[in-house]
Amino acid sequence: MTDHTLTRNSTSIPHSVWAAEALRCAEREAADSLDITLYELMQRAGEAAFSLAREIYPDTAHWLILCGHGNNGGDGYVVARLAQAAGISVTLLAQESDKPLPEEAHAAREAWLNAGGVIHSTQTVWPEETELIIDALLGTGLQSAPRENIARLIELANLHSAPVFALDIPSGLNAQTGTTPGAVIHAAHTLTFIALKPGLLTGKARDVVGRLHHHALGLESWLAAQTTAISRADASQLVHWLPTRRPTSHKGDHGKLVIIGGDHGTAGAIRMTSEAALRAGAGLVRVLTHMENIAPIITARPELMVHELTPETLDESLHWADVVVIGPGLGQTAWGKQALRKVENINKPMLWDADALNLLAINPDKRHNRVITPHPGEAARLLNCRTTEIEADRLLSAQRLVKRYGGVVVLKGAGTVVACEAGAITIIDAGNAGMASGGMGDVLSGIIGALLGQALSLYDAACAGCVAHGAAADKLAARFGTRGMLATDLFSTLRRVVNPDVIDVDHD
Known part of the structure; x- marks a missing residue:
């Protein structure tokens, strides 16, 4: 199993912190104010994640991408498409659901399929050559323990020798409280989008976040004009x-x-x-x-x-x-x-x-x-x-x-x-x-x-x-x-x- 010892956060990440629910509500307002669609924000998130993962793990040739049935999964579809276009072998496993995907995630899924991508069942045996795992299972809306099928994927990822790169937040970590009500990804690196959430900094966060990175997705000017009651303090x-x-x-x-x-x-x-x-x-x-x-x-x-x-x-x-x-x-x-x-x-x-x-x-x-x-x-x-x-x-x-x-x-x-x-x-x-x-x-x-x-x-x-x-x-x-x-x-x-x-x- 990979050593997930926390590396201290870079001082380049922001000192402002947003309550998780407030940020979810503000995301659309921010995009509208800058005339950006939510799908474009998803593209930016996927591009930022792919670039950083490639920078950190330049020699990995086979990525396993775990996609949930929400917008976090949509980010994963974007990463998968970009990785495949760059010549990386991609195995994408997606959670099945009777509910339709959110509009943006559905568009990202279709773009992956149109690019020749394949979606595998979560029951698929993981390829032995997997060198990097991308966690795009659960986003910031988690309120309870992951369901059994998701928990199984989380446990498999934690037991695997390949490092895990989490998108926005490690799946299973509560973005507001930092609690882990059930199974949780132990990431080597986490790239969080737009703003920091409290759950990335307190509670069980230090056990599971790994090295924390941040990308504002081009919303820096909007964020700078906002005020928040929560802040991060460092040396x-x-x-x-x-x-x-x-x-x-x-x-x-x-x-x-x-x-x-x-x-x-x-x-x-x-x-x-x-x-x-x-x-x-x-x-x-x-x-x-x-x-x-x-x-x-x-x-x-x-x-x-x-x-x-x-x-x-x-x-x-x-x-x-x-x-x-x-x-x-x-x-x-x-x-x-x-x-x-x-x-x-x-x-x-x-x-x-x-x-x-x-x-x-x-x-x-x-x-x-x-x-x-x-x-x-x-x-x-x-x-x-x-x-x-x-x-x-x-x-x-x-x-x-x-x-x-x-x-x-x-x-x-x-x-x-x-x-x-x-x-x-x-x-x-x-x-x-x-x-x-x-x-x-x-x-x-x-x-x-x-x-x-x-x-x-x-x-x-x-x-x-x-x-x-x-x-x-x-x-x-x-x-x-x-x-x-x-x-x-x-x-x-x-x-x-x-x-x-x-x-x-x-x-x-």
């Missing part, structure tokens, strides 16, 4: 969030941050959050924790100011700080609860994570000066539902969290989703499987907290922090791989990432 944007510092700036200009947590036995969590804040550029970082944690933290990182958490030190620190981070290692005893009760009454930018979120789930409140950073399990507790419900629609879950708790929500996971009360949503296009290890969330809290202290809004700090966090991990993965990555390993690359104006001379 290329850090330079806009993190400009070069003034030569005369001093530590007071870059934020005074207090970080509260570290119950008995959890010095590691608060230490990682605190050092991450320093590495992300915080001017001054004060830690309030248990007495037993003070010496280990200062020994490990003497630049931190570490004090015992008492009512007096908490009052003084909350008055001193520009930004408050609470939760890493906080615990759920009276010690942590008392600290949280004082923090929740201040009107400064703050971030709540870990046990602060577990306590919030018990006593919900809504405030506009707070970032919360739940993983799916914590999100489920905050919404009093199951984790599977969170993962079933990550964008909707983030919106529900914002509606209930206010401020900004960072729903962590593959394709982290950031949402705010104004309605904007950003999907973070950075990070890798190496981040599936303890302490990564603590590091993220410190990064976002530090950026809050550097004059970024709650939403921008959350987006930039998530990107910097993922980009730092991507630099490590590029050098060492993903297995064995530790949260503290990110400190070595985080400094580079949060200084995007510095040229990376040694490729760390």
